[in-house]
Amino acid sequence: MAVPLRAIVAERQLGARQLERSVLDEIIARDASAGWSSGDNELAKLYYSQLTEALGRRVKLRQPAVATAIVFFRRFYSERSLLDADPLLIAPTALWAASKVEECPVAAKTILRELSELEQQQPYETAQLIAAEPMLLEALGFALLVPHPHVPLARLCKHAITAAAEGAANEPMSADERESLVHAAHALLTDCYKTDVVLWCPPLALALACLQTAAELLKMPLQGLLPTPSDELQRHAELATGSLYVLFERFTTALSRAADSSADSSAKFRLSLPPLEPDFKRLYLIRHGETDWNLEGRIQGLTDKALNEAGLKQAVALSDALADVPLEHIASSSLTRASTTADVVARHHPSAKRSKEKAFVEMCFGDYEGMLLSEFDDDYKQYLRAWRGGTDKAFPGERGESPNAVARRGLAGLRALGLLGEGPSGGERHVCVVAHGRFNKILIAALQGDITTASDLKQGNTCINVLDLGLDGSCIVRALDVRDHLRELKTTGRS
Structure with a gap:
């Protein structure tokens, strides 16, 4: 007879009062x-x-x-x-x-x-x-003890993996499959905290829902790998699973389509770089994938737009290109188009730290945001002349930014990640930052010591820039605007 799941870990509520x-x-x-x-x-x-x-x-x-x-x-x-x-x-x-x-x-x-x-x-x-x-x-009613699903999830994962190793599954689970299952389940659990499901679902049921959902998304059946849950526990888990699908199904489906399309080509580009020298840290600065506004030629700035289907395909190709790079931290702008691109990159780097930083958002174009580039062209040329001449001219509007303002927050963001000499010592030496076109141009120029050259740079969708940053403040450019990974998609990305 199967042992109830309660034998693995006690089932406890999160302690939130029922909402009248x-x-x-x-x-x-x-x-x-x-x-x-x-x-x-x-x-x-x-x-x-x-x-x-x-x-x-x-x-x-x-x-x-x-x-x-x-x-x-x-x-x-x-x-x-x-x-x-x-x-x-x-x-x-x-x-x-x-x-x-x-x-x-x-x-x-x-x-x-x-x-x-x-x-x-x-x-x-x-x-x-x-x-x-x-x-x-x-x-909170002074009820401050909050049991979480993390320990139950770890125990459920261990139980499933052990059962698979002992032959309980129809097919053995490979090491890669085990790693993917555990990583996906924990990623789902992390995102559960973006909803109120953590308030009403018992921790064990939420852990079970995350593991079952991860297995379903990865097409890895769990039959026979877990003890039989009680009816009540399974009911809670199914309700939680519904909440998870509302959050993740759309993105997962789109990403799966993009991955299938990208996998059609057998020859995949892999980024190749010289070894990192002592006293240097390596920054992989990336631009996000394509959005509909990129396609239309509209100025995005701080307007939050999601990747379109082409952008997801580009992100998958980028992820494959960076698969062999020893990334320890994947940071991104907090805007959706950049954070989604970074999430796709992270699928090949499950042990890398993942963060979203407001310091890396795109330059604010102020009153020009949403305009077509063709409508902005004449005004833009005036800004370019001013910037190249050393005038730090900001875009009009309440939040319109100047190049120096963007450079200051970008460099502050790198310092916070420990990438610049005056930042925290030690830490990660291979860091990826997924950001935006104009932001990247300004940051690269600032790191090279001449912000007036920013407009001379090109930055296509999902382009790769690699800069080695020395503890003495030096900057060695290893790669700029690399888009070779997009050749199989028959696109070079929009600059």
């Missing part, structure tokens, strides 16, 4: 009166969950503490409108509280300092964060 329907109706009515829809609410919570995750990485918090902070944040707003308290205050407060609960405390001023770097503003002082903590704790 009357409370929910009140929140919806209040939001609607302010012109705030439920869709807006979910997008905002998604953004601040991602912000909390990024903030946790910057202050070097352990993953359980970051996960606890996200649960605190989402529980707070499960019974409150986002209009009741500023999420830009509650998110760092939740992180501060979670760091103490998980016994890895971080100073409030440290969290706020890193928040100001991420958000490019200093919205709150330490005293305000301290004052907000009692409000957060009261909203």
Whole structure:
């Protein structure tokens, strides 16, 4: 007789109180009166969950503490409108509280300092964060113990792999298949914290859902590899699986199509570089794949556009080209087109750290964003003349940027990654940054010491630039605008 899954690990709830329907109706009515829809609410919570995750990485918090902070944040707003308290205050407060609960405390001023770097503003002082903590704790009902699905998932993965090795599966599981299954399941679990599923689904059920979903996506049957779950546990897991598919099915399907198309060619380009010299770190600076606005010739800037199907194919080809590169950290702009490209690159580097950094977003073109390049051409030539002449002219509009402003935040981002001499010593020596065309041009020119040359550079979609950065501040360019990996797609990427 199969042993119930409860024999592997105790099944526990995450501790969130059930949301009363009357409370929910009140929140919806209040939001609607302010012109705030439920869709807006979910997008905002998604953004601040991602912000909390990024903030946790910057202050070097352990993953359980970051996960606890996200649960605190989402529980707070499960019974409150986002209009009741500023999420830009509650998110760092939740992180501060979670760091103490998980016994890895971080100073409030440290969290706020890193928040100001991420958000490019200093919205709150330490005293305000301290004052907000009692409000957060009261909203949580002082129930601060948050069991997470990470340990149950690790045990389920181990059980499935052991059972497969003992012959319980119809076909043996290869080492690559085992690694892919574990990596995919944990990646799904990480993204579960972008939804409220972590508030209502028991940890064991959520772990089971992630493993089952990963196996289904990878077409790796789990029959006979896991003990039989109870009916209640399986019901919870199926509900959680539904939430996972809402999040991931569209992207997974598109990526699968792109991978199948890219795999049609037998001759794949592989990036080949000389060995990295001592006292140097290697930056692989990439531009994102194609979007519909690239195709239309529109200025994107900070406008957040997703990759189109061609862009996904380009990202897969890029990923294959970088497959043999020993990447230790894959960072990207926080904009979707860059972060998706980086996610595809990461599939060949499961052990690499993955982060999204606001410092690497595209230059803000201000009032010109959304215009066709043909409409912008005459004005753009004036900016180019000014920049080449050394005038740091910013684009018009509230957030319009100048080249030096972009260079400053880009270099600050590299320092935060430990890639520049004055940054943290040690750490990763092979770092990939996926960013944007104009941003890349400015950053490369700044690293070479002459920002006025930025406009002379070319940057096609998914192009590869490689720069070796010395601890003494030197910069050796190993590759610029490499697009050989796109030959099989019969495209060179748009500059």
